[in-house]
Amino acid sequence: MSVALLVLPEFLMIAFGWLLKRKFGFSSEFFTSVEKLVYYVLFPALLFHSITRVPITLESAADPLAGTIAVATAGIAMSWLASPVLRPPALAMASIAQCGYRFNAYIALALSLSLGGPDGQAIMALIVGIAVPFVNVAAVYGLARQQGSGILSSLIRNPLFISTTLGLACNLAGLPIPAFISTLLAKLGAASIAMGIICVGASLLWQPSQTNFKLLSWMLIVKLLALPVCAWFIANWLELEPLKKQILVLFAALPPAPTAYVLAVRMGGDGKLVSLMISTGTLLAALTLPLWLLLLA
Numbered sequence: 001m002s003v004a005l006l007v008l009p010e011f012l013m014i015a016f017g018w019l020l021k022r023k024f025g026f027s028s029e030f031f032t033s034v035e036k037l038v039y040y041v042l043f044p045a046l047l048f049h050s051i052t053r054v055p056i057t058l059e060s061a062a063d064p065l066a067g068t069i070a071v072a073t074a075g076i077a078m079s080w081l082a083s084p085v086l087r088p089p090a091l092a093m094a095s096i097a098q099c100g101y102r103f104n105a106y107i108a109l110a111l112s113l114s115l116g117g118p119d120g121q122a123i124m125a126l127i128v129g130i131a132v133p134f135v136n137v138a139a140v141y142g143l144a145r146q147q148g149s150g151i152l153s154s155l156i157r158n159p160l161f162i163s164t165t166l167g168l169a170c171n172l173a174g175l176p177i178p179a180f181i182s183t184l185l186a187k188l189g190a191a192s193i194a195m196g197i198i199c200v201g202a203s204l205l206w207q208p209s210q211t212n213f214k215l216l217s218w219m220l221i222v223k224l225l226a227l228p229v230c231a232w233f234i235a236n237w238l239e240l241e242p243l244k245k246q247i248l249v250l251f252a253a254l255p256p257a258p259t260a261y262v263l264a265v266r267m268g269g270d271g272k273l274v275s276l277m278i279s280t281g282t283l284l285a286a287l288t289l290p291l292w293l294l295l296l297a
Helices: 003-023 026-050 060-080 082-086 090-100 106-147 152-156 159-173 179-202 212-240 240-251 259-266 271-296
Strands: none
Touching: 003 026, 003 106, 003 179, 003 271, 026 106, 026 159, 026 179, 026 271, 060 090, 060 106, 060 159, 060 240, 082 106, 082 240, 090 106, 090 212, 090 259, 090 271, 106 159, 106 179, 106 240, 106 259, 106 271, 152 179, 212 240, 212 271, 240 271, 259 271
16 A cells, blocks of 8 residues: 555544534534543553553663654744744734644554554654643643643643653553553554544534634644654654654644644633634645655655
């Protein structure tokens, strides 16, 4: 199968999720419940299982750690550069900036498995675990400055951060995971990818906003084009082995995280602008991701 077609099943599931909600009568409440199940139970199980099933050493984790922090920092910097250049409204800027560096973790784990097998998924799980708290701090801080709220409580309760930390600790300590627990986590994790991606499709909304479309275009360019280029240079600078390089660039090229909309709404941001960014970014990623995978092949 052509490497460009690796993304096709994931985007077909996104379309299926959209159809289920828009054409087959599945309610918003139904998908909200499924999203909670995926976010708090199934996806953390996948992260923990992916990290613990492939041995990791401090030496092998060093390069993904450095690469992830460098890529995320570049994304944050390029996103916020829009503020002095375009001078958008402060609340719109704080709301949409997160879309330039936050990523769709469901697609990340699905594509990394297709691209690199269990080893590729383990590398991506480690990258996701490193990136989640880092980008969440930046996203929450940007909105908190506008609303006068804090960030610590949201981080220490983050299930993705907790599951990744526990998985990495067990792996580095060499603690064996009982076979029946590993099997249970594998089954829960397998369910998380399909259900999570279907929920992404159900959440897509195209609500034209009156806010700055130049700002929207800036973030799309950063997320889908500029950041993957930065990741390629960073991977070469770190002299990453081929699989780690592929996974790092794939991570950088992912569409924005659907949870960015939830964060923006809960913290009083511009939800319509963020939903438009996520929906447009996910749609365009169906074109850009195959191109990046072809270049990496």
